[in-house]
Amino acid sequence: MSFHDWLEDDSKTILFDGGLGSELIKRGLTSGKIPDILNIEQSEIISEIHKSYYDAGSDMCQTNTFGSTPLNLSHYNLEIRIEEIIENALENIKKVRLSGCLIVGDIGPTGEFRPPVGNASSDEWYSSFSIQVKLLETGVDLWHIETISDLEEMLTAIRAVRDVSKKPLIASITYKRTKKGFFTIMGDSLEKCVETLNNEDVDVIGANCTLGSNDMLDLLKNAIEFTDKPLSVKPNAGQPVIKGDQTYYEQPINEFVNDIKEMIGVGAKIVGGCCGTSPKTINAIRKIIDSL
Amino acid sequence: MIILTGEEIFKNIVDSIVNLEEDKAVELANEALKKKINLLEVVEKGFSAGIRKVGELWEDGEFFLPELMRGAQIMQKCLDILIPHLQKGSEEISHGKVVIATIEGDIHSIGKTIVATMLRAYGFEVYDLGADVPAEKIIQEAVEKKADIIGVSALLTTTMTGQKKIIEILREKNLMNKFKVILGGAPVTSAWVEECNAHGSAENAIEAVKLVKSLLNK
Incomplete structure (x- = not known):
């Protein structure tokens, strides 16, 4: 089955993976390094986390390449190692991928804003995304551009993917809740974002991070009004709480999973989790999906 | 030429910041200098009041990051014009x-x-x-x-x-x-x-x- 077959099968809800950062913390990797370098330095642990999500029932998991763009890596003086990082990222996920499951090429924000907030230009974004996409293209089944807070940056990333790849693409923006509804921090409304993405060459429109499952449910109910394209949701498991030197996400799994169940009912095609979710969360969602 | 009183200039400064009009804000800062209006008042009743309003609009979800940053940058540019003319420089404000x-x-x-x-x-x-x-x-x-x-x-x-x-x-x-x-x-x-x-x-x-x-x- 290909991703397109899944999209066309009305009875199929696609299960994505959950958070990576909180899994790293659990394993004591709290050094403050960019997780992408761990593809090289702790490749076994990265593979183990991917495996735990596939084993928990994810139909597809994403590569550990959220920050693997030259712009982002340059903050850590790691941009010269981008080829090695991405090569290892693909290897780490390929060796644990289960038969019938897919590998998603993960593309996160560059970390640079356009003026007046930062100094990035669209050309800089484009060339940064292009390099990442070209390096990932051979090893992935589809793409996920995620956690983008500027519609302009999203459109640039989409262009960079489409200039290289015909593979399916999920475009996920991150929104905050305001008195007037859901907006990006740059001021684009949910309606504007979804309607804009509706006219782009993307297969699925998504939202991830920032919002907990409760708010994401409301967002989904709104978003569905503006598009006929399939929708993807990856909410956070509430907000992190720090105790001592440890981080905890205290939202009970059943609360999160009940919201996800409702999102499937509303029409979410792809469901998964972002920060604070774990293989346990994904496994609980697997059971819900299988029971529907 | 229309002669503006101090109070009118303060109001125009507030508006220029809230409307994110850099040229106008800079012009008003220079005008305040020329007219020898009390610069501490210009800063407090004009520019500070303007940026406070921008902050309120941001908190209300009317303004977003670009407007907030732009407002602050215009404000900063105008302060850079005014501060050298304050008697004790930046310490005063x-x-x-x-x-x-x-x-x-x-x-x-x-x-x-x-x-x-x-x-x-x-x-x-x-x-x-x-x-x-x-x-x-x-x-x-x-x-x-x-x-x-x-x-x-x-x-x-x-x-x-x-x-x-x-x-x-x-x-x-x-x-x-x-x-x-x-x-x-x-x-x-x-x-x-x-x-x-x-x-x-x-x-x-x-x-x-x-x-x-x-x-x-x-």
């Missing part, structure tokens, strides 16, 4: 000194930069040390600059422990009574502030300005 940085291991600078920009716009003297700054370096700068406030940002739950380290070092060196330490970053909660024995945290840049003002009794 400075409400206090702030050393601010994102902690070592963390390169997320946007939130910290917004807070720094807003604090500057509100008349604080701000030393922004950038991102990925070791705790020792932040403290050294705060001592050298005789700062009132140390602001430490961390966006990663993995780097937040660096915020605690700042306070531990200050305690070891008997410097805790010299500064107020405030924490920023999405994962920072009031429980974390308490655990670190810091002096506060804020939900956003406008709240951060209010926090700094209250800590310094301004």
Whole structure:
């Protein structure tokens, strides 16, 4: 089955993976390094986390390449190692991928804003995304551009993917809740974002991070009004709480999973989790999906 | 030529900041200089009132990050014109000194930069040390600059422990009574502030300005 077959099968809800950062913390990797370098330095642990999500029932998991763009890596003086990082990222996920499951090429924000907030230009974004996409293209089944807070940056990333790849693409923006509804921090409304993405060459429109499952449910109910394209949701498991030197996400799994169940009912095609979710969360969602 | 009174100029300044009209704001700053209007009043009743309004609009969800940053940048540009003409320079309008940085291991600078920009716009003297700054370096700068406030940002739950380290070092060196330490970053909660024995945290840049003002009794 290909991703397109899944999209066309009305009875199929696609299960994505959950958070990576909180899994790293659990394993004591709290050094403050960019997780992408761990593809090289702790490749076994990265593979183990991917495996735990596939084993928990994810139909597809994403590569550990959220920050693997030259712009982002340059903050850590790691941009010269981008080829090695991405090569290892693909290897780490390929060796644990289960038969019938897919590998998603993960593309996160560059970390640079356009003026007046930062100094990035669209050309800089484009060339940064292009390099990442070209390096990932051979090893992935589809793409996920995620956690983008500027519609302009999203459109640039989409262009960079489409200039290289015909593979399916999920475009996920991150929104905050305001008195007037859901907006990006740059001021684009949910309606504007979804309607804009509706006219782009993307297969699925998504939202991830920032919002907990409760708010994401409301967002989904709104978003569905503006598009006929399939929708993807990856909410956070509430907000992190720090105790001592440890981080905890205290939202009970059943609360999160009940919201996800409702999102499937509303029409979410792809469901998964972002920060604070774990293989346990994904496994609980697997059971819900299988029971529907 | 229309002659504007002081009050009218103040109102026009507020409007120019809220409408994000840089040329107009700069022109009004120069006009205030030419007319020898009390510059402290120009700053307080004009530019500060304008940026406060921008902050309110942001808090209400009417303005977003680009408008907030643009407003603060226009304000800063106008202050740069006016400050050299104040009798005692920047000290006259400075409400206090702030050393601010994102902690070592963390390169997320946007939130910290917004807070720094807003604090500057509100008349604080701000030393922004950038991102990925070791705790020792932040403290050294705060001592050298005789700062009132140390602001430490961390966006990663993995780097937040660096915020605690700042306070531990200050305690070891008997410097805790010299500064107020405030924490920023999405994962920072009031429980974390308490655990670190810091002096506060804020939900956003406008709240951060209010926090700094209250800590310094301004």
